[in-house]
Amino acid sequence: EGxxxxxxxxxxxxxxxxxVVIQKAIRIASANGFGTVLVGQNGLLSTPAASNVIRHYKAFGGIVLSASHNPGGPEGDFGIKYNVGNGGPAPEKITEAVFARSQVIDRYLTVDxxxxxxxxxxxxxxxxxxxxxxxxVADYAALMEKLFDFPKLRQLFAAGFRMRFDAMHAITGPxxxxxxxxxxxxxxxTVINGTPSPDFGGGxxxxxxxxxxxxxxxxxSPDGPDFGAASDGDGDRNLIIGKGRFVTPSDSLAMLAARRQSVDEIVREHWATYGRNYYTRxxxxxxxxxxxxALMDALRARLPSLKGESFDGHDVVLADDFAYTDPIDGSVSSKQGIxxxxxxxxxxxxxxxxxxxxGATLRVYLERYEPPHGQHDLDTQAALAPLIIxxxxxxxxxxxxxxxxPSVIT
Structure with missing residues (x-):
C-alpha cells in the first residue's frame, strides 16, 4: 500500500x-500503479548501488535480484531481495508480511x-x-568520490602502486x-573477471x-602486487589481501586507511599496538x-544452563540467541545467531x-584475542584449535x- x-x-x-524476471517485475509494477521504475542498464545494479539509488532518488523501495555468493546458471541459485525506502534490507515485519501474503494470494496483476x-x-x-x-555505476561512483579522497588515491596509483581486483565474473566488474x-x-x-556473466564464468x-x-x-608470490581484493556476487562482501598478508574480517579495515606502508607493515603495527583477533568461519x-x-534447537535448549559452565578451561560468561532491534522502526529480528x-x-x-x-548452510564463527605482547604469527586454524574442538x-x-x-574454511 502507498x-x-x-x-x-x-x-x-x-x-x-x-x-526475464526484471521484465516481469516491470509489467507487474506498471499494473499495480507505480509511477516510475528505475532499472540499471542491462538490468545490473550491485546491492550497495541499489541502496544508494533508492536513497538518492527517494524511491519507495527496490527489488534486488541476487542469490548473493551462491553460484548462478541454469542449475544455480536465484534470489529476490527487497530493500525499503531507507535503502536497507526489508525488516523482519515486512518479510513476515510478504510470507503471510504468499500463503493466500490467488492472483497477480500484470500488463500486456x-x-x-x-x-x-x-x-x-x-x-x-x-x-x-x-x-x-554513475550515482555510486559519485558517492564514492564524496566519501574518499580521490586525488590522493590517483597520486598513489601514479606513484606505481599496484593492485589486483577480482570481480569473479559478478556485478562489481563494471x-x-x-x-x-x-x-x-x-x-x-588491474580488474580481472570484470564482465558479469549469467553463470559467473562457471565459478x-x-x-x-x-x-x-x-x-x-x-x-x-614474490612478484605479486601491493594490494588485492575480491567481492561476492552482489557486491556487498569483500576479501582483502595484502602482499604476503591475508587480512581477516576481524582486523578492522580502518587500519588500511591511506598510509604509505604495505599492508603487512600496517597489520603488524596494528597487532603490536592493539593485539590480534584470530578469526575463522x-x-x-x-x-x-x-x-x-535440530542442531540449532538443541543448542537453544542448552542456553539457560551454559552460563557458568566450564569446558576445558573455557569459562562460559555469555550464552544467548542474538536478536537485533532496529533503531529506526523498533522492529526485532530474532534468532540471528547463537x-x-x-x-x-x-x-x-x-x-x-x-x-x-x-538444504541449509551452517556457519560457525570462532574468534579469540591475542594481546599485543602475544604470538601473532600462528596458523589461524592452529591458534583456534581448542575452540574448534x-x-x-x-x-x-x-x-x-x-x-x-566443513565445506569451506575462511
Missing amino acids: FEGKVLVIGGDGRYYND APDVDLSRIGTHHSAGMVVEVIDP YAHRILEDMLGAPMG HPDPNLVYAKDLYDLMM HDYDEVDTAAAN RIGFKDGSRIVFRLSGTGTV LAEKLAGIAERTGRAA
Whole structure:
C-alpha cells in the first residue's frame, strides 16, 4: 500500500534469469500503479548501488535480484531481495508480511506490454508507466568520490602502486573498471573477471581462500602486487589481501586507511599496538535442513544452563540467541545467531544461512584475542584449535549432520 505513483528501483547481479524476471517485475509494477521504475542498464545494479539509488532518488523501495555468493546458471541459485525506502534490507515485519501474503494470494496483476530495451539508457514506457534505464555505476561512483579522497588515491596509483581486483565474473566488474581504472588511473588489467556473466564464468562468486585461491596465490608470490581484493556476487562482501598478508574480517579495515606502508607493515603495527583477533568461519554447505534445525534447537535448549559452565578451561560468561532491534522502526529480528562467549574474550557463534536453495548452510564463527605482547604469527586454524574442538563438543556437528569437516574454511 502507498506506492501509487511512487518510484521503484530494480536491478540485480546479472545472474541467469535476471533479465526475464526484471521484465516481469516491470509489467507487474506498471499494473499495480507505480509511477516510475528505475532499472540499471542491462538490468545490473550491485546491492550497495541499489541502496544508494533508492536513497538518492527517494524511491519507495527496490527489488534486488541476487542469490548473493551462491553460484548462478541454469542449475544455480536465484534470489529476490527487497530493500525499503531507507535503502536497507526489508525488516523482519515486512518479510513476515510478504510470507503471510504468499500463503493466500490467488492472483497477480500484470500488463500486456513489450519488453523494455534495457541496453539503452534513457526514458522508456511500459503501458504508460515511465521506465528510466540508468547508468548503474554513475550515482555510486559519485558517492564514492564524496566519501574518499580521490586525488590522493590517483597520486598513489601514479606513484606505481599496484593492485589486483577480482570481480569473479559478478556485478562489481563494471564498478571496478569505472572507479579504479577510469577515475583513479589504475593500469588497465588491474580488474580481472570484470564482465558479469549469467553463470559467473562457471565459478562460485564467494570471495574466500577457496574460490579466490588464484588471487591469494598471486598475492603471496614474490612478484605479486601491493594490494588485492575480491567481492561476492552482489557486491556487498569483500576479501582483502595484502602482499604476503591475508587480512581477516576481524582486523578492522580502518587500519588500511591511506598510509604509505604495505599492508603487512600496517597489520603488524596494528597487532603490536592493539593485539590480534584470530578469526575463522567454518561453513557446512547443503546440510539437511531438518538436521541443521535440530542442531540449532538443541543448542537453544542448552542456553539457560551454559552460563557458568566450564569446558576445558573455557569459562562460559555469555550464552544467548542474538536478536537485533532496529533503531529506526523498533522492529526485532530474532534468532540471528547463537552466541557463546568465554571469560578470556573468545567466542563461538552458530548461525544458519538462508541464502542457498539446497538444504541449509551452517556457519560457525570462532574468534579469540591475542594481546599485543602475544604470538601473532600462528596458523589461524592452529591458534583456534581448542575452540574448534569445543564447538564440535557443544553442537555435535559431525553426529547431527554427518559432516566430518566443513565445506569451506575462511
